[in-house]
Structure formats: structure tokens, C-alpha cells
Amino acid sequence: MPHTNPVTQDVSLSVIKTACSNCNLRELCLPFGLSLEELERLDDLVSTRRRIKRGDHLYRAGEPFDAIYAIRSGFFKTDVLLEDGRDQVTGFQMAGELLGLDGISTEHHTCNAIALEDSEICSIPFSRLESLSREIHTLQHHFHKVMSREIVRDHGVMMLLGTMRAEERLAAFLLNLSQRFTSRGFSHAEFYLRMTREEIGSYLGLKLETVSRAFSRFQEEGHIAVQQKHIRILNVNGLKALMNHRA
């Protein structure tokens, strides 16, 4: 293999013309609420799509930030690394969600974004997004909402990590995934996990064995059917009840 730039060597460089205006995710993603004319102006900005293979990085902590990314298809995780080697998954992202917002602050990415399956992303050069959102009020406001939503989401995770026990965390996790699959038109009751038990554990502040045991327990109690990464939710209310358990 010829030597290539270490930053880009592991991402596929195939670039495809793309357009928000005919993207079926536009109601979930950045274009939400824009008029047709405004959409076309956004198209000019979001001009490239890129494929990222499973296991490859979209970006790495420390790299300079200059764009945010919208997931066109696929599945990602983000994680942060501590100096001493510990790391933690900070989120799992799916189609229509944005990646890279954390980089605006320092103008460098502060986490790693890794594809958990072959994926496609749209690059949105950030300074051009700022320019355009100075002109399109709706875009500006929606972008602010998206950033704010990320903050609210993080508070939810803090709550989960700070106050919930293992089974509550996993129930919350499954219900959240289910809900997000639903709003993308997939089954709410049956899906494949894209991540390992270890990654789930890292996200939930648990060890992989604990995650595995909780899955088994949910199965014994008839809430779900698990077979490796294949999950079927048999009793949504059972899972919900697990969460309000404590007084």
C-alpha cells in the first residue's frame, strides 16, 4: 500500500453529488423547515457525500475542525479518550443526525467518530453554514435547536449515568433506540444492534458482562428476545416499567 496522509488514508474518498432537496431525511436533518428556495441554497453548500467503511474514522480527536457532518446512511459511535487510556462512548448516531458539533468550541475535534457499519455522510463546511444561516433565519434557528437538543440529550445521559441502575440504563437505551428507529420508518420492535456489548457498556457506564446479564434477564422475564445483535422487543411497557422502578 502506498503511503498516504494518515488522516485520510482510512476513509474512502469516493465523492458523490448530493442534494438535500431530494434527500428523504430532510425532515429529520438540517433542512427541516426550509422553503424550496432555501433548500436549494443549502444544496450548494452540502455538495459532497462521502462513504465511510465500517470501522473507519470519520474524524479523530485533535484534528482541526472545519465541517460538521450529516449522516446520510449508516451508523456511528463517538468516543472520548482519557490520557490514562480509559475511554468512553459518548453517543451512537444514526441517519439524519449531525456529527462534529463538539469541534466548534476549540476548532479541533474533541472526540473520535467511527462508523459502525458502511455509511455515507454529507460534509457541511462550517464557516459556510454560518454565512448561510446569517441569511436564512429558519436555518439559523433550526441549527440552534439542533445544538440545544444535543445539550438536552447529554443531560439525559448524565441522569442515566448518575441515578439509574444497570437494568434501568439498558431499558432506557433500548427504548431510545427503538424510538429513533421508529422515527426513521423502521420497526420499533425488531432491530439489529450495530454495536458490541462492550460499546453499549462503555456508553452506559457498565462492563460488558453486566450488559450481557441484563439482556439475559430481560429475556427471561419476557420483555425482549435477544440473539446476539438481533433484538425483538416483546413488551414495551415492561421495559418502561423497569425504569420508573424506584421511588
Next chain:
Amino acid sequence: MPHTNPVTQDVSLSVIKTACSNCNLRELCLPFGLSLEELERLDDLVSTRRRIKRGDHLYRAGEPFDAIYAIRSGFFKTDVLLEDGRDQVTGFQMAGELLGLDGISTEHHTCNAIALEDSEICSIPFSRLESLSREIHTLQHHFHKVMSREIVRDHGVMMLLGTMRAEERLAAFLLNLSQRFTSRGFSHAEFYLRMTREEIGSYLGLKLETVSRAFSRFQEEGHIAVQQKHIRILNVNGLKALMNHRA
């Protein structure tokens, strides 16, 4: 006491003319990086200051959102409540920091903001901030950075809650406070905690007894001197070492 609006009855309504342009926090707060002329335009927007007494709410979860708040002086906590009664402190905020960013997402506040000492805040009507930041590029960009910084901060807390043990969490907490006091011109080595052990515990995902024991342990080991809410840091490196403990 006469019956008053339940939303406002517990906040002091004294309103004071204020100006970012002569605020000594302008390098920490929203005005960062603005020119004199731009500063004056921000002054028009941030026209009111309000006093909040210790223990009073600045806002409550569920209330409609229409402004963000800059802390002029004082100290706040924010917390979220789960339906089942559990709650968690999501942050402690001090002078120069912004409150209310979580409300942009749903146009309702999603947490409670409570003053931990008598405080003064500046109200910034959000739609006017958006207008102005469409005109002032620097303001727009800085505001985006502030929101992004909040996301990065939350990731740090998630890391803390997900991977650290009790003493590491408390050490990280003290070092973070110390650093924030320092950048406000206060002693980095000596300060008064504004919050109770229980509030610290809630923030760090620990019980108050655990927090208390960790304080005592730090004292035994000579890292700090504690007397109730009065903290002196005797050995910063000792605290830092506690955090990189694990491989």
C-alpha cells in the same frame, strides 16, 4: 403575603440598567471578541439585570423559553427531575457563564436553575440575540462556540460518571472549580463551596456520605484542608495524580 404570579413570586424583580461594555466579565462572557461598536449594539439587547436571592429559581423546567441568562455575579445550580422523583444536578454555573441554552431546543426550559447564593443575572432575549448575531459575525461565531463548549463539558461529565471512581470524581470536581475560580481572578487554592455535600454528590453520581468520606480522606492524605464548606487545596499535583490513577 399577597398572591402573586407563581412563576415570578420567588424572584426579586429589581431591575437595573446594565451594560456589557463596562462589565468586567466581558472577556469571559458573551461579548468576547467584539469590537467597541459591536459591544454597544449588544448593550441595547442585554438591557436588564435582575437579582435572584439564594434558593430562588431563575427558571423552572417546563416554563416557556424566551431568553438566555448571563450570570453577572453569584452562583447557580441546574437540575433535572425524573417523573419518579429522582433528580440530578447537571451543572454548577458561576459569573460569566450562560444559563438556559437547553431551552432553545423545545422552546421550553428542560431543567431548573436555582441560585446557590444571592446573584445577579442579565437577561438576553433569544430572538433578539439571533437577529443581532445575523448581523455581527463575531457574535454569531462566539455564541456557537459557547454552545459547543457546553456539549464538550457535558461529554467530560459523562466520562467522569461513566469511568471514574468516587475519589477521582471528587478530585476532578475540585480541580475544575479551582480552575474556574482562577480564571475569574480568585484564589485557585482557597474557596468556599456554595453547594451542599448532597448537591455535589448528585452532580457526581454519588451519595452524600461518599462525598463526605472522600473529603476526609483527601484531608488525611494532606491534599486539602476541609472545614465544612471552606476548602484549601494544599497539593494540586496530589489531586491530579489521583485522577490518572488507573491504567
Next chain:
DNA sequence: AATACCGGTTGACATGGATCAAGCGAACGC
């Protein structure tokens, strides 16, 4: 001044989840 209350500290004990270890099936490389 007496009393109640609140926040903090400390001790004894319980327990949820981590750790260590073994084994198993599916996927993958050769």
C-alpha cells in the same frame, strides 16, 4: 436561653456491579 433543624461526619453492614475465569458459537483468514 432553650429547642429544633440542617448539614456534615463517621461507623457498621449490605449489595450491585466489577473482576476473574471458563466455555461456546459465529465469523473470518488461510
Next chain:
DNA sequence: GCGTTCGCTTGATCCATGTCAACCGGTATT
């Protein structure tokens, strides 16, 4: 097609933190 590896499951044991309880000092209440 076979062996190796990886992700997952399950069991046994351990330990950090939670839980329960007693006590103390400072502050607010009457």
C-alpha cells in the same frame, strides 16, 4: 474446510459504594 479469533454468555468471588444509624456543631426559631 479447518483453525483461530472475537463477541457473547454464564458462574464464582470480591470490593466500592450505598444504606442505615448515631452523633455533633452551627444556625434559625420561639
